[in-house]
Amino acid sequence: MTHNRYVGILLNAPVYDRLSRGKSTGHEQISFYEEAAAAHGLTLCYLKLSGLTPGRPNRPVPALVRKGGRYARTLVETPTVIHNRAIHLDSRSNGRLEALSRGGTEIFNLHTRYDKLMLHRLLEQNPAIRPHLPLTERARPEMLQRLMREYPALIVKPSNGSVGQGIMLLSLTEQGKWRWKYRSAKTGAWRTLYFTTRMPAELVRRLRKRNYLVQYFLPLAKFQGRPFDIRVSVQKNEAGLWQTTGMVAKVARTGAFLTNVAQGGKVATMDEIFAEHPGWNGAEIQERISQLSVQIAEFLDVRLVGLADLGLDMGIMEDGHLIFIEANGRDQRYSFGEAGMHEVWKAVYRNPMGYARFLRGENKTP
Numbered sequence: 001m002t003h004n005r006y007v008g009i010l011l012n013a014p015v016y017d018r019l020s021r022g023k024s025t026g027h028e029q030i031s032f033y034e035e036a037a038a039a040h041g042l043t044l045c046y047l048k049l050s051g052l053t054p055g056r057p058n059r060p061v062p063a064l065v066r067k068g069g070r071y072a073r074t075l076v077e078t079p080t081v082i083h084n085r086a087i088h089l090d091s092r093s094n095g096r097l098e099a100l101s102r103g104g105t106e107i108f109n110l111h112t113r114y115d116k117l118m119l120h121r122l123l124e125q126n127p128a129i130r131p132h133l134p135l136t137e138r139a140r141p142e143m144l145q146r147l148m149r150e151y152p153a154l155i156v157k158p159s160n161g162s163v164g165q166g167i168m169l170l171s172l173t174e175q176g177k178w179r180w181k182y183r184s185a186k187t188g189a190w191r192t193l194y195f196t197t198r199m200p201a202e203l204v205r206r207l208r209k210r211n212y213l214v215q216y217f218l219p220l221a222k223f224q225g226r227p228f229d230i231r232v233s234v235q236k237n238e239a240g241l242w243q244t245t246g247m248v249a250k251v252a253r254t255g256a257f258l259t260n261v262a263q264g265g266k267v268a269t270m271d272e273i274f275a276e277h278p279g280w281n282g283a284e285i286q287e288r289i290s291q292l293s294v295q296i297a298e299f300l301d302v303r304l305v306g307l308a309d310l311g312l313d314m315g316i317m318e319d320g321h322l323i324f325i326e327a328n329g330r331d332q333r334y335s336f337g338e339a340g341m342h343e344v345w346k347a348v349y350r351n352p353m354g355y356a357r358f359l360r361g362e363n364k365t366p
């Protein structure tokens with residue numbers, strides 16, 4: 001295939017529009033893309049899905065291209081390689097992405113949101129990964145009733161959610177009552193409701209309105225008295241191979257159960273974590289996390305089209321056992337920056353550009 005000069009970065013429309021006006025693009029570090037592209041000898045353009053037309057690969061498309069210190073709207077040839085950094089949840093948009101892919105455009109990270117239970121069921125097929133998977137079921141009222149008889153605490157979360165939104169906790173109190181912690185749909189404030197045997201009508205309504213999954217509440221290891229998990233960036237590199245680019249701990253705020261930074265969690269480096277757990281072999285645990293992460297990515301890669309860049313959440317138990325929590329199809333990456341890991345932060349932008357170079361057949365090390 002003949003490649004034109006551009007590699008595309010597909011953005012959600014609001015981010016694209018802010019970039020066109022010279023405004024902040026939030027957590028998406030555009031300057032890191034530009035630096036990485038330059039290192040790999042690539043020229044970038046920024047796209048939004050509405051400007052791309054399946055079946056017409058030779059049609060010029062609207063894009064943003066860096067000119068001096070700003071991004072100018074211009075028409076470019078449709079890039080033959082596109083890195084998808086947008087989230088599209090509707091079937092029409094995903095259908096357009098798939099049509100573009102079938103038409104010959106290499107879109108990596110074709111889909112950036114996956115059903116969590118579907119991924120869990122796929123991973124259950126691998127006997128080497130299975131011991132690292134927590135019990136996970138579709139959260140129907142009758143399933144919750146059954147699991148409440150077996151476990152003292154359960155996590156209920158949207159099957160297609162992200163950044164901790166919509167997650168609920170059910171826990172048994174010393175008085176034998178169940179405590180339901182959830183966010184108000186109107187205000188977003190945390191609320192707590194107690195019940196004995198009959199589930200609250202609002203909980204039942206939520207479970208029937210949206211697909212949730214349920215897992216037993218993982219007894220994660222703690223840092224400064226607070227539970228933590230590990231965000232692992234696992235990506236394809238300039239050789240087209242999966243690698244672990246970096247890992248950083250996400251620590252729940254005091255008294256909370258969510259580790260998500262977007263929900264008030266904090267970050268810590270792995271060195272900080274291991275300093276508080278002198279009985280652990282830090283190097284060995286990091287190597288096991290890396291190996292398991294690559295194993296998960298490689299297994300999913302042969303079953304899902306267009307994977308190239310994942311953010312995996314891994315839990316560590318006090319005995320050092322690893323638990324896979326979930327996979328994120330669009331790693332937001334900023335946790336590395338908040339932890340002061342600036343070289344890793346840049347690397348998670350650099351590797352996708354190396355993979356874009358690989359897809360273009362230009363895989364010599366720059």
